[in-house]
Amino acid sequence: MKFARKLKDESGQATIITLLCMTCLLGFVGFAADVGTLLRAKRNMQIAADSAAIAGAAELTYGGMTTAADAAAAQNGVVVGVNGGTVTVNSPPTAGPYAGLKGGYVEAIVSQDQPTFFMKIFHFTSMTVAARAVAYAGGVSSDCIYVLNQNASGAMDLQGSFNVDAPNCGVVVDSSNSCAMQFTGGAGTLTAGSVGVAGGDCGQSGDSTPAPVTQVAQVSDPYAGMTWPDPSTMSCTDTTSTGGNLTGAIAPGCYIAPAGAKGALGTLNISGTTTLTGTYVFEGNVSLNGNVTTGAGGTTLDIYNGALTEGTAATNINLTAPSPCALGTAPPCGDGYGAIAIMQPPANTNTITLEFGNSTGTIDGIIYAPSAQLFLHDSGGDKSGGISLITDLIVGTLYDQTATLNITSYSQATGYSPAIKVALVE
Secondary structure, eight states: OHHHHHHHOOTTHHHHHHHHHHHHHHHHHHHHHHHHHHHHHHHHHHHHHHHHHHHHHHTGGGTOHHHHHHHHHHHTTOOTTSTTOEEEEESSOSSSTTTTOOSSEEEEEEEEEEEOSGGGGGTOOEEEEEEEEEEEEEEOOSEEEEEOOSSOTTSEEEESSOEEEEEEEEEEEOOOSTTSEEEESSSOEEEEEEEEESSOEEEOGGGEESOOEESOOOOOOTTTTOOOOOGGGSOEEEOGGGTTEEEEEEOSEEEEOOOOGGGOOOEEEEEEEEEEEEEEEEESEEEEEEEEEEEEEEEEEEEOSSOEEEEEEEEEEEEEOOOOOSTTOOSOBTTBOTTEEEEOOTTOOOOEEEEGGGEEEEEESEEEEEEEEEEEEOTTSOTTSEEEEEEOEEEEEEEEESOEEEEEEHHHHHTOOSSOEEEEOO
């Protein structure tokens, strides 16, 4: 009878049921914690995939697609071979709506093992989390003025009654200096499609339309992968016998200026009525005077180690670059340096000076001098004249002192850009 009564005794059942329920609840809480951790890892993995796809697409035409994608993924926590990390890059993509499409589509698939916590009870010590993205490189950049020096004060310096007009295209200043874009005086105007500065702006920034947007991301040198002419491998003409003077129909090739005083660089004077066709490599300073024009097929002037200036006499310059390379491809291509009218190697920091008051004509092609200053000077000159530029300016610094600069974007005019636009499409 006592045993039967004990069997009917219900005391303590609530405790047992509670303990059983708590075990289940704690299990669900643990499962939810693991799922939350894995979802967070999935979001981070998507960031890594997006970055890898964009980086791979940006380097597609330069042959560094995989290396760039791996580096971008590593910066976002996915390192190949670490914790099971993998980065697979495909062009064309292997899946999705862009599968099999060539011409700039890059697919990045990244994965990594993520540790679990409560799921270890069920022998799931880790789970592989993966993400995928597709980027497209092939759009024409909307920017036409690149100022690449990354730390200079006044990297883009606009003084006096300057007038810089670059409609429908962007201005990018890479300097992170707090005074990267300098406006001096209130009489000038800068008009562009957009104005972005990695650092800050100083002075009369109200001269800019639109107002500069500060603290933007720095951009890369769009021609960083370019191969330069090397005079040491060329048969160069020493112009000492002509006093450095060049005129008439000048054959393409390499030209050396006479030695200057005390071993300084001498000057090559391109004067009179001159026709330039093909690629020219100049060792020494170069002064443009007279009537300088381009022959059939276009021309590229490579100022290898000197400074380029215009003479003080009236000068008429009409330079047209060779036809562009394939979209996004760094020169050389074909027989020359497509799209580039004037260039200086990164090692050449000498200033390019264009005096608009004394000059007329058109430069139709990109001006590329990534370490040099482009100095536009017109004080006391005829600001209603000057040189028209159908160009993308890619320079180290830009100094406009009371000059009128009217730019038509070369990229927009030709449908070509060295700085291709990269965008995520999937």
